[in-house]
Amino acid sequence: MNLIELEKVEEALRSDKITFAEAGEKIYGSTTKPWQTEHWKKKRNELIKDSCEQCGSTKPQMVLQHMWHPSSYRTHVRIAYESFLEDEKLNNSLPDVKDEEVQIYLDQFTDTKESCPSCGVRSISKRKTMKPTYRCAKCYHEFDEPKMVPYHPKLGVAPSFNDLKRGMANRRLQDYIWDTYGDKIRKKAILQGIEEHKRYISLEDTKTFCKRCAFLWDRKRKKVCDVCKDTLIPIQMHACYKCQKDGHPGVL
Numbered sequence: 001m002n003l004i005e006l007e008k009v010e011e012a013l014r015s016d017k018i019t020f021a022e023a024g025e026k027i028y029g030s031t032t033k034p035w036q037t038e039h040w041k042k043k044r045n046e047l048i049k050d051s052c053e054q055c056g057s058t059k060p061q062m063v064l065q066h067m068w069h070p071s072s073y074r075t076h077v078r079i080a081y082e083s084f085l086e087d088e089k090l091n092n093s094l095p096d097v098k099d100e101e102v103q104i105y106l107d108q109f110t111d112t113k114e115s116c117p118s119c120g121v122r123s124i125s126k127r128k129t130m131k132p133t134y135r136c137a138k139c140y141h142e143f144d145e146p147k148m149v150p151y152h153p154k155l156g157v158a159p160s161f162n163d164l165k166r167g168m169a170n171r172r173l174q175d176y177i178w179d180t181y182g183d184k185i186r187k188k189a190i191l192q193g194i195e196e197h198k199r200y201i202s203l204e205d206t207k208t209f210c211k212r213c214a215f216l217w218d219r220k221r222k223k224v225c226d227v228c229k230d231t232l233i234p235i236q237m238h239a240c241y242k243c244q245k246d247g248h249p250g251v252l
């Protein structure tokens, strides 16, 4: 998809002429890769230099290396969801969970099991001769009387009343956010995706790399030292060990 097509989709989605699903299908379902478009080829020829911006080599061929990549749709959805969640928490009180509802859930835990009286885990061992009789495998607390905790064969040990109440309220809030703002969340995520896609195909975050530097960067996460242009270092660093000894900072 080229810039003009992208902007058309963006405009149509903003003004609700198409749904987020239709827009998403156009953006993410497109089989034409950005670098197959005319726009891309033209832009590339304009931007590409004769020498590698990493190591200075002039040996052909040069490639345009992206220094920035768009986030995934999933990430955009998560960020959009969180912004709606924050607004909701600021403006409204949390969904109410009644004590009786919590109790109904806890009433399913009809069995009891032995556990450590200090940390609550069930992995305790009974010793044949040593006193105290029990020892906790996690916190090493030693004791004669295990604490009996409510248990359910499928659900495990019962959570504490307050943890459960908080968990139920959070789940209720989560459901409420999705039911109320689900379409808005997805629309916001798609719009953000389009924004980043536009930046990506603009090729503004690119550098000219030689083939070797591109390979090292993508496959090995390595590059030549920014100072001596010789020693290989991890891409997030600035100077190699030798250049650091000459006073150059390791990272910038």
Ligand SMILES: [Zn+2]
Binding pocket: 052, 053, 054, 055, 056, 057, 209, 210, 211, 212, 213, 214
């Ligand atoms: Zn290079």
Ligand SMILES: [Zn+2]
Binding pocket: 116, 117, 118, 119, 120, 121, 136, 137, 138, 139, 140, 141
């Ligand atoms: Zn313990």
Ligand SMILES: [Zn+2]
Binding pocket: 225, 226, 227, 228, 229, 230, 231, 239, 240, 241, 242, 243
């Ligand atoms: Zn160096």
